[in-house]
Structure formats: C-alpha cells, structure tokens
Amino acid sequence: xxxxxxxxxxxxxxxxxxxxxxxxxxxxxxxxxxxxxxxxxxxxxxxxxxxxxxxxxxxxxxxxxxxxxxxxxxxxxxxxxxxxxxxxxxxxxxxxxxxxxxxxxxxxxxxxxxxxxxxxxxxxxxxxxxxxxxxxxxxxxxxxxxxxxxxxxxxxxxxxxxxxxxxxxxxxxxxxxxxxxxxxxxxxxxxxxxxxxxxxxxxxxxxxxxxxxxxxxxxxxxxxxxxxxxxxxxxxxxxxxxxxxxxxxxxxxxxxxxxxxxxxxxxxxxxxxxxxxxxxxxxxxxxxxxxxxxxxxxxxxxxxxxxxxxxxxxxxxxxxxxxxxxxxxxxxxxxxxxxxxxxxxxxxxxxxxxxxxxxxxxxxxxxxxxxx
Numbered sequence: 001x002x003x004x005x006x007x008x009x010x011x012x013x014x015x016x017x018x019x020x021x022x023x024x025x026x027x028x029x030x031x032x033x034x035x036x037x038x039x040x041x042x043x044x045x046x047x048x049x050x051x052x053x054x055x056x057x058x059x060x061x062x063x064x065x066x067x068x069x070x071x072x073x074x075x076x077x078x079x080x081x082x083x084x085x086x087x088x089x090x091x092x093x094x095x096x097x098x099x100x101x102x103x104x105x106x107x108x109x110x111x112x113x114x115x116x117x118x119x120x121x122x123x124x125x126x127x128x129x130x131x132x133x134x135x136x137x138x139x140x141x142x143x144x145x146x147x148x149x150x151x152x153x154x155x156x157x158x159x160x161x162x163x164x165x166x167x168x169x170x171x172x173x174x175x176x177x178x179x180x181x182x183x184x185x186x187x188x189x190x191x192x193x194x195x196x197x198x199x200x201x202x203x204x205x206x207x208x209x210x211x212x213x214x215x216x217x218x219x220x221x222x223x224x225x226x227x228x229x230x231x232x233x234x235x236x237x238x239x240x241x242x243x244x245x246x247x248x249x250x251x252x253x254x255x256x257x258x259x260x261x262x263x264x265x266x267x268x269x270x271x272x273x274x275x276x277x278x279x280x281x282x283x284x285x286x287x288x289x290x291x292x293x294x295x296x297x298x299x300x301x302x303x304x305x306x307x308x309x310x311x312x313x314x315x316x317x318x319x320x321x322x323x324x325x326x327x328x329x330x331x332x333x334x335x336x337x338x339x340x341x342x343x344x345x346x347x348x349x350x351x352x353x354x355x356x357x358x359x360x361x362x363x364x365x366x367x368x369x370x371x372x
Contacts (some may be wrong), residue, residue: 007312011350015240035235035368042112045245048248055239058193058231058233063181064092077096079100081131083319089299089320100330105340114146131157132158133317137166140176156179163252166279180196183239185201190244193237210229214227243372254355258361261358269369293346312351317347
C-alpha cells in the first residue's frame with residue numbers, strides 16, 4: 001500500500017501565540033477600529049523602515065492608490081510602470097483615469113530598466129511607479145533622477161520589499177513615499193493590509209484623511225473635508241502586525257536560510273536559472289523564490305509534475321499588459337515588452353515561506369530535476 005505524501009503549499013504565514021495574545025487584547029478592549037493599536041503599529045513600522053511617518057491602510061493596493069491621489073494623477077495622464085508585476089502596480093493609477101505606459105525590465109533583476117523609462121517620457125507623463133520586484137530593490141537613484149529631470153511624481157511599490165536594503169539603507173528610508181503589503185504570503189502578515197511610509201508630515205496627514213472617508217483632523221464624525229475612501233486598517237489586524245514586527249529580524253533570517261538552501265539544492269540542475277544575487281547596492285528581502293526555466297514548455301512539464309506530487313507553484317508573473325482586461329481596454333499585444341514577456345513565459349514560483357523545512361525543499365528540488 002502506497003503511503004500518502006503530504007502536500008507542500010506554495011506559502012504559509014508564520015504566526016503563533018504572540019499574535020493570539022495581542023489580538024485577544026484588542027478584542028477584550030472593545031476598540032476594534034481607530035484605536036491606539038493602529039498608532040502603535042504605525043510607529044513601530046516607521047522605525048523598522050527608517051521613515052518618519054507611516055499610515056496603515058486596508059491593503060497594499062489601497063496604499064498605492066492613495067499615493068496616486070496624493071500625486072494629483074488625473075484622467076488622461078500617462079504613468080510609466082513595469083509590466084512585470086502584480087496588476088495593482090498599474091491599477092492604482094488607472095482608478096484615477098490615467099493611462100498605463102509600460103517600460104520593459106532588466107533581464108537579470110526583472111526590475112524597471114531606467115533607460116526604457118527615460119525613452120517613454122512625454123509631455124503627458126505625470127508619474128513613475130517603480131516596483132521592488134520579488135523583494136529586490138529597484139534602481140531607485142536612477143529612476144528618481146529621471147522623475148526629477150522631468151518634474152514627475154515618483155511612487156515606490158515596495159509591497160514585496162520589507163527588509164530589503166538599497167545602498168546600505170532600508171527600503172522606505174530613502175525619501176520617496178513607499179507602500180508595503182501584508183497579505184499572508186508576504187514577509188509579515190496582517191491577513192489583509194498595507195502601509196504607506198512617507199517623509200512628509202503634510203502627506204502623512206493627507207493619507208490619514210483619505211483613508212478615513214476624507215475626514216479632517218478636526219470636526220465631527222460626519223464632517224468630510226475632501227473626497228476620501230474607506231481604506232482603514234482595523235485594530236485587530238494592527239495587533240497582528242505588531243506581533244509580526246516583533247519577530248521581523250527572525251523572519252527575515254529564516255527566509256534567507258530557506259533561500260540559501262534552495263540555492264544549494266538547485267544550482268546543479270541543468271536548465272534552472274536562480275534568482276539574481278545581491279550586490280553592494282541591492283540586498284533582497286526574500287518574498288518568493290522564483291526560478292527561470294528553459295522554455296514555456298519546460299515550465300508546463302514541471303507544473304504537471306508538481307501537480308501530481310502535490311507541490312505548490314505559481315506562474316510568477318504574467319505580464320500586466322497582456323492580461324485580458326488590458327488587451328481589451330488598451331489594445332496591448334505581444335511584442336510591446338519582450339524582456340518581460342519572455343520572463344513571464346518561463347518563470348515559476350516554488351514553495352517558499354518562513355518555516356519551510358529542508359526535507360520539503362529536497363522534495364521540490366527532486367521533482368524539479370525529474371520534470372526537466
């Protein structure tokens with residue numbers, strides 16, 4: 001009789017008794033929203049990223065949208081961003097009626113290619129949305145310089161980058177407003193949620209108003225000083241975030257160890273291209289572990305084998321401009337961003353999370369080698 005093999009999930013949150021303790025405190029306090037736990041979470045997160053201000057929101061997508069509102073992006077504006085990311089990196093300004101312009105990515109880092117961005121700036125360009133893809137910092141100085149030369153707003157999508165470092169300092173500490181996300185597959189989680197870091201007190205106050213239905217610092221509960229949104233994070237989720245931040249260093253260390261083990265297990269498998277390594281200016285925070293395979297056909301063979309073996313996976317990442325709604329709305333077609341499109345056809349996310357054990361990784365590596 002064949003023994004049933006336990007499945008390996010693609011991701012899993014790292015939560016325990018401390019999270020239960022702090023959530024229970026909030027439940028017993030009776031302050032489930034707009035309470036002191038949110039303020040404490042924001043203070044701790046700002047300190048962790050080296051930013052003076054942080055505003056918690058209901059999701060990373062909400063945070064990106066609020067920065068686009070803060071930047072004054074309007075209907076008809078063009079915004080340059082990466083095609084190789086989660087769809088929210090473009091949706092955030094489409095919500096305001098802006099038009100996406102996709103610049104191709106660097107074939108090694110999979111982040112925005114600054115030269116490609118520069119070539120696409122026009123008189124209609126209003127902003128650049130840069131992404132720290134898979135936790136690898138973007139070319140922040142070069143992209144900011146382009147924005148400054150052309151008078152453009154700059155939004156940093158660091159939803160996957162908590163704990164990453166650029167030129168020796170934490171992502172979030174360099175000046176541009178940045179957004180981090182806390183979905184359960186991220187480095188830390190609040191279930192759903194996100195946060196915006198900013199170096200401007202004025203923008204911080206605006207973000208706090210926009211997330212809370214446009215209410216001001218003064219006035220009654222039913223007084224609204226601007227058009228706003230219900231993008232609040234509640235105190236229960238903030239309690240989860242505090243517990244997660246308390247062990248952030250441990251989480252980041254364990255995820256580095258999991259990534260290093262994958263490097264050892266996969267480096268001699270023909271046809272597997274490992275994630276681009278860190279250098280003096282870029283220190284990755286491990287969000288996912290994504291490999292490149294020789295071809296789309298090879299990837300589908302691996303996926304079929306993973307499915308038989310009960311191993312989690314995902315096709316990370318489809319190019320945004322080729323998503324069905326993008327094709328229909330804007331007429332985007334293949335060939336617009338060939339580097340991104342090539343990566344999208346060959347990249348695969350392997351099971352990766354904080355407490356992933358070596359024997360599970362060995363199974364993944366064996367299955368990958370067998371399929372190839």
